[in-house]
Amino acid sequence: MTGLLLLPAVILLVMAVVVGARWPRLWLGFTLAGAGAALGAALTVFPSGGGWEWQSKFLLGGETVHLRLDGVSAVFMALAAVVGGAGAVYARGYWPDHGHPATAPRGRVWWSALVLSMLLVLTVSNGLHFLMAWEAFAISGYFLLTLDPRKPAVRAAGWLYLATSHAGTVCLFAFFTLLAARTGGWDLGPLRADASCAPLFWLALAGFGMKAGFFPLHIWLPSAHANAPSHVSAIMSGVAIKMGVYGIVRFSGWLPVPPAAGWVVIGLGALSALLGIAFALAQNDFKRLLAYCSVENIGIILIGLGAALLGREHGDAGWGRLALAGALLHVWNHGAFKTLLFFGAGSVLHATGTREMSRLGGLWRRMPWTAGLFALGSVAVAGLPPLNGFVSELLIYLGLFDAVAGRQASAWAAMPAVIVLAMSGALALAAFAKAGAIIFLGAARTKPAAAAHECDGWMRGPMLALAGICLVLGLAPVLLWPALASAAAAWHPAWAGAMSPEPLATLGWVNLGLAATLAAAGSWLWRKVRANNLRRAPTWDCGYGVPSAKMQYTSGSFAGLAAGWFGWVLRPVRTLRRVRGHFPAHALRLERVPETVLERVVFPAGGYVMEVSTAVRRLQHGRLSAYILYVVAGLAALGVLVFMESLP
Amino acid sequence: MINSNLNLLIGLAMGLNLLALGTSRLPALIRAMSAQGVILGVMPILMGHELDWQVVLVALATVAGKGLLIPSLLRRAMRTAQIDRELDPQIGFVASMLLGAGGTIAALALTHQLPLLPEHSGSLLVPGALATVLTGFILLIGRTKAISQVCGYLILENGIYLFGLLLIKAMPLLVEAGVLLDLTVGVFIIGIIVDRIQRAFDSLDTRKLTTLHE
Amino acid sequence: MKSLLDLILRLDCWLLLAPLLPGIINKVKAWVAGRRGPPVLQLYYDLARLWKKSVVMSTLASPAFVILPAVTWVALLGAAMLLPLGPLGAGLSFRGDALLMLYLLALGRFATAWAAMETGSAFEGMGTVREVSYAVLAEAAMIAAVLSLSVQSGSLSLATMLTPSLGASAVLLAAGLFIVLLAENCRVPFDDPNTHLELTMIHEAMVLDHSGPPLAAILHGASMKLLLFAVLLVQAVLPMQHLQPLAAAGLLAGGVLGVTVAVGLVESLLARFAFRRVPLLLTAAFLLCLFALLVAWKGGVP
Known part of the structure; x- marks a missing residue:
C-alpha cells in the first residue's frame, strides 16, 4: 500500500518538474496530487508501525536501490508533503507569472524538485544514494x-x-x-x-x-x-x-x-x-x-x-x-x-x-x-x-x-x-x-x-x-x-x-x-459591550496636542529592555546623537543587531586564514630557478630526516 | 542537630554572599560583611565541643573584630573621606550575583567529589568556604571603590576562616593566631587606604582653591 | 451532582472572594498611614459600576480590543481552577497541570499585551514592554519553584505536589514566591498601582484606554491573579494535608490574609524601585527558588 502510493507520488512530482515551466495549472495539479500521495504513503506507515521496505535489482552508481519508509521518516515526509502542497498553492498568488515572468516558471520547477528530492532523502536507504539526494535537495534549495x-x-x-x-x-x-x-x-x-x-x-x-x-x-x-x-x-x-x-x-x-x-x-x-x-x-x-x-x-x-x-x-x-x-x-x-x-x-x-x-x-x-x-x-x-x-x-x-x-x-x-x-x-x-x-x-x-x-x-x-x-x-x-x-x-x-x-x-x-470557554466569553463580552453602547474616540495621549504615528513604540524600543540583558552576546551597533540644549534640533539613536556569529567570529577567522594564505602564496611566483631551490631544499631536509632516523 | 544549626548559619552566610554581590550601596555591603563576620564568630561555639576557653576566646575575638571593629572603622572612613554611597561596578550586579550563585552551586557539586573526613561530609563548611572565597574574588575584581575592595578582601578572608574552622578541634590556637593575623592585616590595609583617600581628597581640595585664586 | 456542587463552590471562591484582596491591601495601607481609607468592598462597587457603563474605544483599535480582556479573564480563571483549594482539592488534575497553569498565565499576559498595543499609544507600549520583559525573569523563578516542588514531592500535578515540609526549602521558596507575587501582580516595589504618573507604571499603563465591562473584566482578573498567587504561596509553604478540612480551610484563609496584609505593609513601608533595579530583585527571586530546588534535591525523599 505504501509503495503503491509512494510510486505515484514520485512520478507525479517528476511530471510536475517537467511541465512546471510551461503549464502552471497542470503543474499545480501534479504537485498537489504528488504531495497528497506522499502524505497518504506516510499515513499508511503509522498504524502498522512496521514500516515499508523495498529492494530492487536495479543498480544506480554501482549500488542496488534500497528504499525504506519507517515511523521516523514518515513523520518528516508527512510534513514535507503538507508544506510542499500548501506552498505550491501559495506561490500562485505570491509569485505569479504576470508579476515575475522570468522567474516564476523556474520557481515552479525547482519547487517540485525540492519536494521530490526531500522525499528521496527520506526514503533512500543507501549511503551513496543518500548523498546524491542530499545534494539535489541542497542545490534545488539554492536555486x-x-x-x-x-x-x-x-x-x-x-x-x-x-x-x-x-x-x-x-x-x-x-x-x-x-x-x-x-x-x-x-x-x-x-x-x-x-x-x-x-x-x-x-x-x-x-x-x-x-x-x-x-x-x-x-x-x-x-x-x-x-x-x-x-x-x-x-x-x-x-x-x-x-x-x-x-x-x-x-x-x-x-x-x-x-x-x-x-x-x-x-x-x-x-x-x-x-x-x-x-x-x-x-x-x-x-x-x-x-x-x-x-x-x-x-x-x-x-x-x-x-x-x-x-x-x-x-x-x-x-x-x-x-x-x-x-x-x-x-x-x-x-x-x-x-x-x-x-x-x-x-x-x-x-x-x-x-x-x-x-x-x-x-x-x-x-x-x-x-x-x-x-x-x-x-x-x-x-x-x-x-x-x-x-x-x-x-x-x-x-x-x-x-x-x-x-x-x-x-x-x-x-x-x-x-x-x-x-x-x-x-x-x-x-x-x-x-x-x-x-x-x-x-x-x-x-x-x-x-x-x-x-x-x-x-x-x-x-x-x-x-x-x-x-x-x-x-x-x-x-x-x-x-x-x-x-x-x-x-x-x-x-x-x-x-x-x-x-x-x-x-x-x-x-x-x-x-x-x-474563550470563544463563549469573548462573544459574551462583545455583545455586552455592544448593548452598553460603544463609542469611538482618539487614543488617550496624556493631553498631548499633536499625536503622530511616529510616537508609537517601534520594534527597537519594544525589544530594548529585554535585548539589553543579552547585550553581551547580541553586541548591537549603536549610533547615538544626544539631545542637546533647550530646543534640540534633532537627536538620533540607531541600533542594529549584526549577525554576531558571522560578523564577529566567522569573518575575522576567514580573514585571518586569507592573510596566512596570501603570505604563503608569495612562495608561488613562477621563477623556475627558485622552484629548483625548493626541490633541493626539500630533498636536503628529507635526507637530514632519514639520517637522523638512522642514528642510534 | 548541632550540625544542622551550623549548616543553617553557613547557609545564611552564603545568602549574605549573594546579598553583598547584589547590593548597589556601600553601607549595605558593609552591613552584609559585618553580619557575616558575626555569624562566623558564633560558629566555633556551635561546633559541638565542650566550651573550651580558647574556643570562646576565638569566638569573641572574631565577633568583636569582624562584626564591630572593622565595620565601624570602614564607616568612619566612608564618612571622613566623604565617599559616594553608590558602588560603581565593573561586573554588573545581576551578572555578579549569577556568577556568585553559579560558584556556590559549583562548590556544592565539587564538595561531593572531594575526599573529606566522614565527620565533615554532611556539613556545608567546605562549600561555604569555597563560595565565600569566590565571592571575595568577584568583589575584588568587579568593584572599583577602595572601600568595596576592602570589603571584598574581608569576605575573602571570611572564607579562609571557614576553612580554618575545619581544624579548630585539632589546633584551636592556630585558628586563633590566624584570626589575629588576619585582623592585623585587615586593619593595616584599612589604615593605608583611608590615609591614601584622605590625602587624595586634600590635594584635590587645594587644587580647587588655587584655581579659585586665579 | 457532587461534582457540580464542587464546581460551583470553587467558582464562588475564586469569583466572589478575589475582589476582597485589593480592598484589604488598601485598608492596610490606609491604616498604616493613619487614614480611614476606602471600604474593603470598594472593588465590588467599582466592578458593578463599570459593568453598566458604556465603552469608549480608540479609533485605532480593532474589535479584539474589547474581546481580549475576556481572553485574559478566562485564562486567569482557568489557571485558578487548576489550583487545589485546601480541603476542596483540585477540580481537575493531571500530570503537567502545573505547567498548564504557568502557560495559562502567559496566555493572559499575551492577550493583555496585544490589547494594549491596539491603541498605538506610547504609554501602553511602555507598559507592555516592561510587562513582557520582566515576565522572562519571573517565569524563570516560577519554573524553578515548580521544579523544586516537583522534586520535593516526586509529582507533577498540583494536587499532589503542594505537600510542603517545613524547613530551609520552604523559607527560600516563600521568599522567592513572594517576590514573584509582587512582580507578577505589579505591586510595590515593582510597580505602583496607585500612581497616576504613567512613566512609573507597568500594568496600569497597559490598561489606560480600557473602559466599561472590559475594564471590569481586567480588574476582576487582576484580583483573581493576586488571589491565585497568594493561594499558591500559602499552599507551597504551609503543610496542611494532614489537617481536618475545617482547620485546613481556616489555615488557608489565614495564610492568604497574612500574605495580603504583608503586601499592604510592603506597599506602605517601601518605595517603588528604580526600573534598573527590578531585574536585580527578580534575579534574586530566581536564585531563591533555585536554592530551594537544590535544598529539596539534597534533603528530599530518595
Missing part, C-alpha cells in the same frame, strides 16, 4: 532561494547558503564513507550493536547540524530565510532545516552514540533556544525575526532529542520516550505554525514592499485575515494553550521533569534545560507580541503601510489550512499519538510497547474546553 538574483543581498545570501551547505556536506561525505568503510557496504540500516561506529555521531551532528541550523552553525539561516521569496522561506524553515533534524534523529537511532552525545545535544539545544530567541527579539526585519525563531525551535527540538538520548543511555527510561515524542511533535508543530507565519509575512511583504517592522503598523485594518492568522500563529509559536505549540512543549517538559525526578546524573542536564525552556517561552511571547503589535496594530507609520491590500484567495487558502492544522493539533493531540508511538518505536525498538497517552488525552479535552 529557489536565488529566484530573484538581481538583488545583491539575495546573491550574497545564496552564496552563503551554498558555502555552508557544502561545508556540511563535506562532513556527511566523511560520515558516510567512514560508515561504509566500517560496515563494508553503502547500505544503511539499524546497526545498534556495532560500538565502533559511535564516534561517527559527531560527524553526523556537524554535517546535519549545519542544515538544521542550531546555534553556532546557524550563520547561513537568517539571511537565507529573510531574502528568499516567502513561500521558499516557509518551506526552508518549516521543512528543509528539519531534514537536518531528520539526519540527526535517523542516525542517532540506527547507530550507537557516544555516552556524551545526550549531554552535548541537550546543551546545544538549550543554547540555541535561549540565544536564538534573544536574537529574534532584537530584530527589526520581520522575516529575520522568524528565521531566528526557527533557531530557537530547533533548539527546543534538540532539547527533546537530547533528553531522549540520555533516557536511552540510562536504561531505556520512559521519560526519554516522552521527550522524543515531544521533539517529533514539535517538528510537526513548528513546521505548521512557522509556515503559517512565513506565509503571513509574505502577505505583508507583498502588500507593503518592506520587511522593516518600524515602517509598518495598523495593517489589521487593511489586512484583517492576515492579521488574524498571524496572531493565531503567534499564539502557537509562543507555546500558549490551547494551540499546538503548547502540546509538544508540554511533552518535552514532562520528559525533563521525570528525568529530574529520576535523580540520576541526567537530572543535572534536565534542570537547566527546563529553566531555559521556560525562559525562551517567555522571550518568544515577547518577540511575537512585538512582531504582531508593531506590524498589525496601532497606526500606520508610513504611506505604503497605509495603502496595503489584503492577500488574494490563493494565498489565504493555504494560510487557513495551516491555521486549521495548528488548531486540530492543539485541540486533538491524541490523534497524533499513533504516529509518534510508531516513530519512537522505529527510533528505539525497546520503546515499542503501548503507552497510554494519558496527558495527551486529558490535554486535548482541556484545550477543547478552554477554546470553547
Whole structure:
C-alpha cells in the first residue's frame, strides 16, 4: 500500500518538474496530487508501525536501490508533503507569472524538485544514494532561494547558503564513507550493536547540524530565510532545516552514540533556544525575526532529542520516550505554525514592499485575515494553550521533569534545560507580541503601510489550512499519538510497547474546553459591550496636542529592555546623537543587531586564514630557478630526516 | 542537630554572599560583611565541643573584630573621606550575583567529589568556604571603590576562616593566631587606604582653591 | 451532582472572594498611614459600576480590543481552577497541570499585551514592554519553584505536589514566591498601582484606554491573579494535608490574609524601585527558588 502510493507520488512530482515551466495549472495539479500521495504513503506507515521496505535489482552508481519508509521518516515526509502542497498553492498568488515572468516558471520547477528530492532523502536507504539526494535537495534549495538574483543581498545570501551547505556536506561525505568503510557496504540500516561506529555521531551532528541550523552553525539561516521569496522561506524553515533534524534523529537511532552525545545535544539545544530567541527579539526585519525563531525551535527540538538520548543511555527510561515524542511533535508543530507565519509575512511583504517592522503598523485594518492568522500563529509559536505549540512543549517538559525526578546524573542536564525552556517561552511571547503589535496594530507609520491590500484567495487558502492544522493539533493531540508511538518505536525498538497517552488525552479535552470557554466569553463580552453602547474616540495621549504615528513604540524600543540583558552576546551597533540644549534640533539613536556569529567570529577567522594564505602564496611566483631551490631544499631536509632516523 | 544549626548559619552566610554581590550601596555591603563576620564568630561555639576557653576566646575575638571593629572603622572612613554611597561596578550586579550563585552551586557539586573526613561530609563548611572565597574574588575584581575592595578582601578572608574552622578541634590556637593575623592585616590595609583617600581628597581640595585664586 | 456542587463552590471562591484582596491591601495601607481609607468592598462597587457603563474605544483599535480582556479573564480563571483549594482539592488534575497553569498565565499576559498595543499609544507600549520583559525573569523563578516542588514531592500535578515540609526549602521558596507575587501582580516595589504618573507604571499603563465591562473584566482578573498567587504561596509553604478540612480551610484563609496584609505593609513601608533595579530583585527571586530546588534535591525523599 505504501509503495503503491509512494510510486505515484514520485512520478507525479517528476511530471510536475517537467511541465512546471510551461503549464502552471497542470503543474499545480501534479504537485498537489504528488504531495497528497506522499502524505497518504506516510499515513499508511503509522498504524502498522512496521514500516515499508523495498529492494530492487536495479543498480544506480554501482549500488542496488534500497528504499525504506519507517515511523521516523514518515513523520518528516508527512510534513514535507503538507508544506510542499500548501506552498505550491501559495506561490500562485505570491509569485505569479504576470508579476515575475522570468522567474516564476523556474520557481515552479525547482519547487517540485525540492519536494521530490526531500522525499528521496527520506526514503533512500543507501549511503551513496543518500548523498546524491542530499545534494539535489541542497542545490534545488539554492536555486529557489536565488529566484530573484538581481538583488545583491539575495546573491550574497545564496552564496552563503551554498558555502555552508557544502561545508556540511563535506562532513556527511566523511560520515558516510567512514560508515561504509566500517560496515563494508553503502547500505544503511539499524546497526545498534556495532560500538565502533559511535564516534561517527559527531560527524553526523556537524554535517546535519549545519542544515538544521542550531546555534553556532546557524550563520547561513537568517539571511537565507529573510531574502528568499516567502513561500521558499516557509518551506526552508518549516521543512528543509528539519531534514537536518531528520539526519540527526535517523542516525542517532540506527547507530550507537557516544555516552556524551545526550549531554552535548541537550546543551546545544538549550543554547540555541535561549540565544536564538534573544536574537529574534532584537530584530527589526520581520522575516529575520522568524528565521531566528526557527533557531530557537530547533533548539527546543534538540532539547527533546537530547533528553531522549540520555533516557536511552540510562536504561531505556520512559521519560526519554516522552521527550522524543515531544521533539517529533514539535517538528510537526513548528513546521505548521512557522509556515503559517512565513506565509503571513509574505502577505505583508507583498502588500507593503518592506520587511522593516518600524515602517509598518495598523495593517489589521487593511489586512484583517492576515492579521488574524498571524496572531493565531503567534499564539502557537509562543507555546500558549490551547494551540499546538503548547502540546509538544508540554511533552518535552514532562520528559525533563521525570528525568529530574529520576535523580540520576541526567537530572543535572534536565534542570537547566527546563529553566531555559521556560525562559525562551517567555522571550518568544515577547518577540511575537512585538512582531504582531508593531506590524498589525496601532497606526500606520508610513504611506505604503497605509495603502496595503489584503492577500488574494490563493494565498489565504493555504494560510487557513495551516491555521486549521495548528488548531486540530492543539485541540486533538491524541490523534497524533499513533504516529509518534510508531516513530519512537522505529527510533528505539525497546520503546515499542503501548503507552497510554494519558496527558495527551486529558490535554486535548482541556484545550477543547478552554477554546470553547474563550470563544463563549469573548462573544459574551462583545455583545455586552455592544448593548452598553460603544463609542469611538482618539487614543488617550496624556493631553498631548499633536499625536503622530511616529510616537508609537517601534520594534527597537519594544525589544530594548529585554535585548539589553543579552547585550553581551547580541553586541548591537549603536549610533547615538544626544539631545542637546533647550530646543534640540534633532537627536538620533540607531541600533542594529549584526549577525554576531558571522560578523564577529566567522569573518575575522576567514580573514585571518586569507592573510596566512596570501603570505604563503608569495612562495608561488613562477621563477623556475627558485622552484629548483625548493626541490633541493626539500630533498636536503628529507635526507637530514632519514639520517637522523638512522642514528642510534 | 548541632550540625544542622551550623549548616543553617553557613547557609545564611552564603545568602549574605549573594546579598553583598547584589547590593548597589556601600553601607549595605558593609552591613552584609559585618553580619557575616558575626555569624562566623558564633560558629566555633556551635561546633559541638565542650566550651573550651580558647574556643570562646576565638569566638569573641572574631565577633568583636569582624562584626564591630572593622565595620565601624570602614564607616568612619566612608564618612571622613566623604565617599559616594553608590558602588560603581565593573561586573554588573545581576551578572555578579549569577556568577556568585553559579560558584556556590559549583562548590556544592565539587564538595561531593572531594575526599573529606566522614565527620565533615554532611556539613556545608567546605562549600561555604569555597563560595565565600569566590565571592571575595568577584568583589575584588568587579568593584572599583577602595572601600568595596576592602570589603571584598574581608569576605575573602571570611572564607579562609571557614576553612580554618575545619581544624579548630585539632589546633584551636592556630585558628586563633590566624584570626589575629588576619585582623592585623585587615586593619593595616584599612589604615593605608583611608590615609591614601584622605590625602587624595586634600590635594584635590587645594587644587580647587588655587584655581579659585586665579 | 457532587461534582457540580464542587464546581460551583470553587467558582464562588475564586469569583466572589478575589475582589476582597485589593480592598484589604488598601485598608492596610490606609491604616498604616493613619487614614480611614476606602471600604474593603470598594472593588465590588467599582466592578458593578463599570459593568453598566458604556465603552469608549480608540479609533485605532480593532474589535479584539474589547474581546481580549475576556481572553485574559478566562485564562486567569482557568489557571485558578487548576489550583487545589485546601480541603476542596483540585477540580481537575493531571500530570503537567502545573505547567498548564504557568502557560495559562502567559496566555493572559499575551492577550493583555496585544490589547494594549491596539491603541498605538506610547504609554501602553511602555507598559507592555516592561510587562513582557520582566515576565522572562519571573517565569524563570516560577519554573524553578515548580521544579523544586516537583522534586520535593516526586509529582507533577498540583494536587499532589503542594505537600510542603517545613524547613530551609520552604523559607527560600516563600521568599522567592513572594517576590514573584509582587512582580507578577505589579505591586510595590515593582510597580505602583496607585500612581497616576504613567512613566512609573507597568500594568496600569497597559490598561489606560480600557473602559466599561472590559475594564471590569481586567480588574476582576487582576484580583483573581493576586488571589491565585497568594493561594499558591500559602499552599507551597504551609503543610496542611494532614489537617481536618475545617482547620485546613481556616489555615488557608489565614495564610492568604497574612500574605495580603504583608503586601499592604510592603506597599506602605517601601518605595517603588528604580526600573534598573527590578531585574536585580527578580534575579534574586530566581536564585531563591533555585536554592530551594537544590535544598529539596539534597534533603528530599530518595
